[in-house]
Amino acid sequence: xxxxxxxxxxxxxxxxxxxxxxxxxxxxxxxxxxxxxxxxxxxxxxxxxxxxxxxxxxxxxxxxxxxxxxxxxxxxxxxxxxxx
Amino acid sequence: xxxxxxxxxxxxxxxxxxxxxxxxxxxxxxxxxxxxxxxxxxxxxxxxxxxxxxxxxxxxxxxxxxxxxxxxxxxxxxxxxxxxxxxxxxxxxxxxxxxxxxxxxxxxxxxxxxxxxxxxxxxxxxxxxxxxxxxxxxxxxxxxxxxxxxxxxxxxxxxxxxxxxxxxxxxxxxxxxxxxxxxxxxxxxxxxxxxxxxxxxxxxxxxxxxxxxxxxxxxxxxxxxxxxxxxxxxxxxxxxxxxxxxxxxxxxxxxxxxxxxxxxxxxxxxxxxxxxxxxxxxxxxxxxxxxxxxxxxxxxxxxxxxxxxxxxxxxxxxxxxxxxxxxxxxxxxxxxxxxxxxxxxxxxxxxxxxxxxxxxxxxxxxxxxxxxxxxxxxxxxxxxxxxxxxxxxxxxxx
Numbered sequence: 001x002x003x004x005x006x007x008x009x010x011x012x013x014x015x016x017x018x019x020x021x022x023x024x025x026x027x028x029x030x031x032x033x034x035x036x037x038x039x040x041x042x043x044x045x046x047x048x049x050x051x052x053x054x055x056x057x058x059x060x061x062x063x064x065x066x067x068x069x070x071x072x073x074x075x076x077x078x079x080x081x082x083x084x
Numbered sequence: 085x086x087x088x089x090x091x092x093x094x095x096x097x098x099x100x101x102x103x104x105x106x107x108x109x110x111x112x113x114x115x116x117x118x119x120x121x122x123x124x125x126x127x128x129x130x131x132x133x134x135x136x137x138x139x140x141x142x143x144x145x146x147x148x149x150x151x152x153x154x155x156x157x158x159x160x161x162x163x164x165x166x167x168x169x170x171x172x173x174x175x176x177x178x179x180x181x182x183x184x185x186x187x188x189x190x191x192x193x194x195x196x197x198x199x200x201x202x203x204x205x206x207x208x209x210x211x212x213x214x215x216x217x218x219x220x221x222x223x224x225x226x227x228x229x230x231x232x233x234x235x236x237x238x239x240x241x242x243x244x245x246x247x248x249x250x251x252x253x254x255x256x257x258x259x260x261x262x263x264x265x266x267x268x269x270x271x272x273x274x275x276x277x278x279x280x281x282x283x284x285x286x287x288x289x290x291x292x293x294x295x296x297x298x299x300x301x302x303x304x305x306x307x308x309x310x311x312x313x314x315x316x317x318x319x320x321x322x323x324x325x326x327x328x329x330x331x332x333x334x335x336x337x338x339x340x341x342x343x344x345x346x347x348x349x350x351x352x353x354x355x356x357x358x359x360x361x362x363x364x365x366x367x368x369x370x371x372x373x374x375x376x377x378x379x380x381x382x383x384x385x386x387x388x389x390x391x392x393x394x395x396x397x398x399x400x401x402x403x404x405x406x407x408x409x410x411x412x413x414x415x416x417x418x419x420x421x422x423x424x425x426x427x428x429x430x431x432x433x434x435x436x437x438x439x440x441x442x443x444x445x446x447x448x449x450x451x452x453x454x455x456x457x458x459x460x461x462x463x464x465x466x467x468x469x470x471x472x473x474x475x476x477x478x479x480x481x482x
Contacts, residue, residue, distance in 0.1 A: 022356065022388075023388070023389065024356065024388075025356070037410060040356075041354075041356045043354060043408050043410075044313055044315070044408045044409050045313065045315075045380070045381060045384045048308075048311065048313060048381075049381070049385075051308045051311075052308040052309045055307070055308045055309075056309075061308075062308065063303075063304070064300070064303050064304075064311065
């Protein structure tokens with residue numbers, strides 16, 4: 001779970017999983033509130049893979065209806081912290 | 085002894101660059117073994133052989149760009165009379181290699197190994213993204229020594245460079261798929277399609293209330309890895325409908341249509357940064373929804389990380405394109421010859437719908453069909469789209 005993780009550790013975990021899904025992408029210069037689907041050219045399959053990866057890594061269950069909260073860095077970190 | 089030739093991986097492919105041999109003279113290969121990696125406008129594609137037997141001479145060196153149909157290697161029964169390799173088409177000399185040619189050591193003459201255990205053709209295979217494979221070839225890096233951080237351990241260009249990453253498009257353009265060439269190839273194929281194929285177009289809005297409700301219920305009981313996307317239901321419905329409409333599933337070649345017994349739906353996948361590849365989900369109609377979802381995830385991953393097989397590009401019997409959750413209402417495709425139809429799905433979203441005389445907001449998708457008038461008429465196309473709609477009303481049966 002995420003309760004023991006610092007903000008930086010959670011952010012690092014999120015970004016690592018995101019870049020594993022989009023290995024030739026970069027988060028350099030991507031604002032916290034930028035839509036990652038635009039910034040990294042992600043589609044619905046990528047978002048699904050991100051949900052799976054975060055579940056596997058952090059043990060958080062992310063229902064389909066909540067997946068939209070992962071499309072910005074800020075939204076994702078807020079959501080994941082709230083799951084602790 | 086047979087000749088293993090540069091395959092055509094779609095109407096938009098005229099030539100390919102050999103970037104890796106995965107066999108050596110004397111190896112024993114079976115049908116379906118991956119024997120080479122070829123760089124096309126669609127990236128690095130693993131090519132399977134349809135000949136079984138012992139590998140003879142390798143006729144093309146790594147780095148050479150040759151037209152479709154050029155003999156690449158001898159494969160077959162070494163005891164059979166050796167066929168003289170056909171000369172490469174003249175146009176071969178006019179093609180510019182897409183990367184620097186590093187001359188491979190001259191292949192030794194074939195060494196039959198009748199008593200030796202077969203050598204798996206894919207032994208030592210290392211996965212790498214098209215970008216990484218290209219960069220490795222350019223810089224002389226041995227991919228086998230690189231620990232990959234991409235999907236499935238695939239080596240990415242970043243594993244090689246360790247440099248700050250550019251935007252997806254910049255990164256891919258810099259070291260991987262040549263987007264300019266890919267765009268040219270797509271343009272040539274689509275121009276040919278529009279020039280030669282008399283398209284007709286239809287659209288039909290499909291009520292997805294039942295499918296959405298079923299999907300929500302199904303996914304609610306699944307771990308994330310077991311969940312489905314609506315796209316899987318749409319693809320499966322098309323595949324099942326094709327069983328009733330074989331005139332939409334096959335190839336038009338030499339002034340005649342040949343329906344395909346197998347249903348291999350090509351699923352259009354956007355290449356990050358631009359471009360499009362539509363590899364086949366083999367035997368789509370026979371897959372369960374969960375297997376189909378897994379197959380689609382695998383294809384998308386391999387479009388991104390490398391590892392597509394030649395048969396997956398050459399085999400689609402129809403193409404399905406979907407704009408996903410951030411597209412627009414409708415998409416009208418251009419048929420990918422020699423196929424005769426392409427089905428499109430716009431964005432799934434709530435739209436006004438009349439249900440039992442009342443106006444409601446309901447999840448719907450607008451399906452479209454572009455089909456070949458040389459094979460059939462709009463009436464058949466309309467029935468086909470209606471059949472897809474009917475199948476989606478019973479999602480549990482897909």
